[in-house]
Amino acid sequence: MKINVLSAIVLLLVVSSCSTSKTAYFENLDIEEMSGKMDVGNYELRIAPDDMLSITVSSVVPDAAAPYNLPAVSYSEPGKQELTIVPNLQVYTVDKNGYIYFPIVGRIRAEGMTRNELSKFIEDKIRPELKDPFVxxxxxxxxxxxxxxxxxxxxISVQTERMSILDAIGAAGDLTIYGERKNVLLMREENGKRIFHRFDLTDQSLFESPYFxxxxxxxxxxxxxxxxxNNSNYNQLAQYRISVVGTVVSAISVLASLAIALFIK
Incomplete structure (x- = not known):
């Protein structure tokens, strides 16, 4: 009995050590070779349909910038005079065709632009009417x-433009011991199409991926x-078997009850 217990402990330790070895990231990363030689890459987001954008215009003359900022309208009571205020954030939703409607300027095709590109575009449009605009x-x-x-x-809500695959996994609490580190799937919508890409978190080429x-x-x-x-399949099979056994037992119980009732009569 003692030998069996000892064998089980040894087996558990071996399995645990194997599982730990499979949880490593970047197993083939050559630190000396790659350190300082790998570009960070471009992480700027491109505006897409259904994006919600906060756009605020300011100037050295605040009153002159007010018409370019959407007012929020509130009412004291139904039927009473409306009260207008200027909120801190002016939010615009990009329509399915990639446009937003900006006060005075009109329709702007924002799709495909970065934040900075859209800021500069609006600043150029309003500069003739507004001194030193900042968007x-x-x-x-x-x-x-x-x-x-x-x-x-x-x-996961992202507060900045920079969110890598590693950032996302970290924000989700890291992979469990059952996660397949060589098979992480990315699903993306781009130009009306669905794109699929697989990551291998154990390979240093991850950092050079255009989907990083x-x-x-x-x-x-x-x-x-x-x-x-395999464990999931086993659990499903076990549940199915339990369900079948339960059904059979219920059927036998019903038949037994009927038999007893007939016998008593």
Whole structure:
């Protein structure tokens, strides 16, 4: 008995050590070779349909900038005179054709621009009428979704433009021990098409991938490893068998009750 217990402990330690070795990232990363030689890459977001943008115009003459900022309208009571205020954030939604409607300037095709490009475009348009204009553009609904074998799957709201695949996994609490590090799926919508890409988190080429930085509404799915898939299949089979046994037992119980009732009569 003692030998069996000892063998089980040894086996558990071996399995644990194997599982730990499979959780490593960037196994082939040559630190001395790659350090200081790998570009960070461009992570600027491009504006896309359904993006919500905060656009605020300011100037050395604040009153002159007011017409370019959307007013918020509130009412004291139904039927009473409306009260107008200027909110801190002016939010514009990019329509399905890629346009926003900006006060005085009119329709602007924002799709495909970066924040800075749209800021400069608006500043150039209003500079003849406004002294030293400054336009601030911010993304208001940049989010990604991380699903699968991570500790806290769900939607992640991003406060900056920079969100890499590693940032997203970190925000989701890292992969579980059942996550397949060589098979992480990215799903993206681009130009009306769905794009799929697979990451290998153990390979240093991840840093050079054009998909390393995430975009609006990207979905990351961490595949379960073989052990977890087998365990899932086993659980489903076990539940099915329990269900069948339960049904059979219920049927036998009903038949037994009928038999007893007939016998008593």
């Amino acid at each position: 601030l553009v911010q993304f208001m609904n940049f989010k990604v979704v991380v699903l699968g074998e991570v500790k806290t799957p769900g939607q 930085y995430l975009r609006q509404n990207d979905v990351v799915y961490v595949m379960p490893n073989k052990a977890q898939r």
